[in-house]
Amino acid sequence: MNGAECLLRTLVANGVDLCLANPGTSEMQFVSALDRVPGMRGVLCLYEGVCSGAADGYARMSNRAAATLLHLGPGLANGLSNFHNARKARSPIVSIIGEHATQHLRYDAPLSADTAAFARTISSAVQVLESAGQMGAAAAQVVRAAYGPPGQVSSLLIPADFSWSEAGSPGPVLARPTPPVPETARIEEARRLLAAGSRTAIFLSDRAMLEPGIAAAGRIASATGAKLFVNRFGARWSTGAGRFAACRIPYFPEMAEPMLRDCGHMILVEAEPPVSFFAYPNRSSLLAPESCHYFTLATIGEDGTAALEALADGLPPAPVLDFNPPAPPDRGELTPDSIGRAIAAYLPEGAIVSDEMVSASGDIVPHLIHSHPWEHLAVTGGAIGQGLPVALGAALSSPGRKVVALEADGSAMYSLQALWTMARESLDVVTVILANRRYQILDVEMKRTGAAVLGRQAESMIDISNPPLEWVPLARALGVPARQATTAEEFSRLFQRAVAEPGPCLIEALLPSGRPSPR
């Protein structure tokens, strides 16, 4: 069989059964093989960043690697920002990249570039295939490497001639590596720290933020009086009714530092010490006081959940959040607060929320923790444009669960092409666009630079109301049914209906600040 078919058969045998593709000429042999090899679902995206972001969302929900299929260095380049987010999410992803045929690489053809250099920006697991005969072994290896631990973007660059040449049999099925469990001595040391005083905090990230980790950590916190924090930028957080009320550390250091002020010891579980998103003049990057001592119970890539469960052994159950959402608004202005209340009221059990709201997140997420249990997929790497693709991938991983993408109008513009694939695949994604027609977070940041009033040019870098982005026709033009809400009652009604119906839809929540001001 040719190299493309050998690759495909090896991926399928190693458990990869979804390929998010934006292929070009160099990948046609692989595309052709999709019809000869059963077991791989190809999903087309109209932009590479949608492929990489969707693979991230898929991995966060399934803990399994999907493949992406991209076209040489420049095609890969368009996927890099969401691969960066996936890297920070520790999502396992198999990135297949077509390359020029080997004899063509010596020429300066238009698409010639250092493809491996593009790939290495987001992962150190980069293989360049050196002969067609290596295909099977390399394909098996690229899957295993994706699982780390921790999970990572694992890349295989395939010169086109190795796809069209004879490549022999498929590669082996390799065992998926499992994260090591921290040794008993660390668990005992954590137990000692927790017993020693009440100024201890537990800080969870990565897969320790999923339901079992939260449950065990909640019992520990409840029994010892330790505070339980979760990484605001962790890939996935299990929250809502029935879960322990862990605390997300706020975005701005002015708000985060008071919460951590009393912290004498911090027990890190699959985490590094918490730092601010950006640095500011005369402020420390570390959010806990300088005097805080850190103890690593589980490193990133270790099984923090197993460590927490060992530590919680014998402890009684902890109190958990009740289902107690605020009343959905039936009147009044449409604001992030009223949007949060409506979503909290109607969010279905087991919903998956992809959150890229930027400035509005702080007003909305606190309402949702009183909703039915749900999964929060957060900003991990800060590369804008992850929200819609991550929602798309989450929906592909989890048929039967409702996915809600909470987006800002500014951030949604970076990867709006994702809407088309949601429509094409009839995915259950409700997209909410919080339209304030500004880069509002930059307004805040601008004032932090000391600028009291924005000049004309600065204002033009932050205002996106001219011309206004019209999200309802944009979504419809990409195949997604859409409606606009301008009052709290209207949003509430539209959201309630949207989560009850199958298939994709979009609600543009036009916030007061996004409306043209009266003259």
Add this chain to the structure above:
Amino acid sequence: MNGAECLLRTLVANGVDLCLANPGTSEMQFVSALDRVPGMRGVLCLYEGVCSGAADGYARMSNRAAATLLHLGPGLANGLSNFHNARKARSPIVSIIGEHATQHLRYDAPLSADTAAFARTISSAVQVLESAGQMGAAAAQVVRAAYGPPGQVSSLLIPADFSWSEAGSPGPVLARPTPPVPETARIEEARRLLAAGSRTAIFLSDRAMLEPGIAAAGRIASATGAKLFVNRFGARWSTGAGRFAACRIPYFPEMAEPMLRDCGHMILVEAEPPVSFFAYPNRSSLLAPESCHYFTLATIGEDGTAALEALADGLPPAPVLDFNPPAPPDRGELTPDSIGRAIAAYLPEGAIVSDEMVSASGDIVPHLIHSHPWEHLAVTGGAIGQGLPVALGAALSSPGRKVVALEADGSAMYSLQALWTMARESLDVVTVILANRRYQILDVEMKRTGAAVLGRQAESMIDISNPPLEWVPLARALGVPARQATTAEEFSRLFQRAVAEPGPCLIEALLPSGRPSPR
């Protein structure tokens, strides 16, 4: 003054007066300085690839460097594919990238990445600022480096603390380097080759394809019987009435090779030997016969036009193309051919055409060479999504000239955000979307792999009709007036009106293959 203001003043003093921006927090000091420092026009783009592509289009038309302002490694990542195209176009661009403050870099904050590694994928001219005091000198140097020769993407990474700290005076004004003129011996050798036989071809690329180079090369070709070819992937080609009829080398080797079959010698002017876009099994990458001898009259980065003018010294004028467009269609089916005839009839003198049509280009461009004189901005690096941003940048560089963007529906989806900036800045860009609702070039390439009939999955990787992309509402939602044409007569009328009116507009040319088939 702080570093941001020092940077801005130095850029302006060195002739950079346009900044294509998608800024974030790290760049707020620069944005703030825009209102204190006169002479820099900031233009906001809603996606980084629009910034990099627009800077490319601006450079191709003006031969001047614009600045781009992007946000850390992941923001830069979104600009890389159009920077790749700019690299292949040899466009001078000053790429300013904000970076985390130096004290923040040691932490694994969400946006932390190896920003310089991203920058080096598209240029070797990458500086990382090491202190605020170096700002002035570094800013002057980054502009000079952009001009090469040849032109290149020149990058400066600026940690945020160097923007907010005291940086002293602006940097020096540095002389812009000029491309060296090839020595006389090479001109004499070219003269000897041209005199020796009729099997000599001249192959122009880069700035030798502009009007003066074409004029001189035309006189040489006309006087000696040499064939004159231009690089299909050259950044800009001056053609249309009043110019010598140079020949573009076709895309597929089956069509290119017969044209070059007789070529015994090829004189290269700012060019490497012509190669095919992709390699194919059992085909050479080089398009001229193996026996062809190459002689470099001017290397890439040298002044090929001066060499051609020296070589043409004393030769008589050459015959040039007449204004003789085909009649615009007043009936019949809408096809690339009828679209080409309509555009040729109504293209205004001095128009700039940004061409990313992919499969339809071969049916359209041949008509246009009989039109009024115009400038052709071609695909240079093959990274999809350059057409609209390059048109945007060309319009920013050339007020008073009409810009026409010829796009495919598939390729336009990679950077549709450019339409918004065209609307915001009221730019004279007529965008034509050739909507066949397929990745038609892949259809062709798929058949070249030997696949006679496409399977279901392969078809789903090439068909983009489900759901259909609706370009008229898409464009209107981004602020650009738009109409759809379904007949040749309708397209002809819409295009005639579009070029006569100021401001941006879009025409979706719905080709028969893009229409739903009767059931």
